[in-house]
Amino acid sequence: MALADPTRRRIIEMLGEGALAAGEITARFEVSAPAISQHLKVLKAAGLVTVEISGQRRIYRLEPGGLDTFEAWVRQVRGFWTASLGRLEQELAKPGTDEGVE
Template identity: 45%
Template sequence: MQASDPLSETLFALADPTRRAILARLAEGEATVNEIAAPFDISLPAISRHLKVLEHAGLISRGRDAQWRPCRLETKALKNVDAWLEHYRRFWTGSFDKMDAYIAELKIKDTPK
């Protein structure tokens, strides 16, 4: 995948359910590739490809501990997505507030006097 910007790379990485499941696992703490692969019914090379996409997007990093390369969750890319979504969150919250006010107005009009 060749994205034009970091946000696109992050969203591309998050678009796959296996990669989201890997991130959920890493939210519990760092893990080796074998630990990450355990619950999945896919090959280790396929898991490694998913990890490369996540690492390229800045969602994970890999350390070195003797022969092990533990993976850990990185939060900066997720914070960037959250910042981008904030604009839309404000829009939806404002829309829901307006809808609540309209519904309350309708209820007042519909109450028998």
């Protein structure tokens, strides 16, 4: 699941405040550039973010419909009144349920 990982959720939160280049996202974490690159790949595959190539940079931004789709999915699975990302943590962390929002 794309949002199972806390690092990916933090990326989504960051992008909520505005678009960022891959390198700017990496700078905000302690892990390596490839690690972030791989997270971004998952988020993109799940339809949660989009990329715009600008010269040497890759600008990542939130896909407007992406979180809506995710929210709808969450409601369906758990009921919308418990749809807190924090409380879903254990549920989402279960492996093998990785078909994502899309």
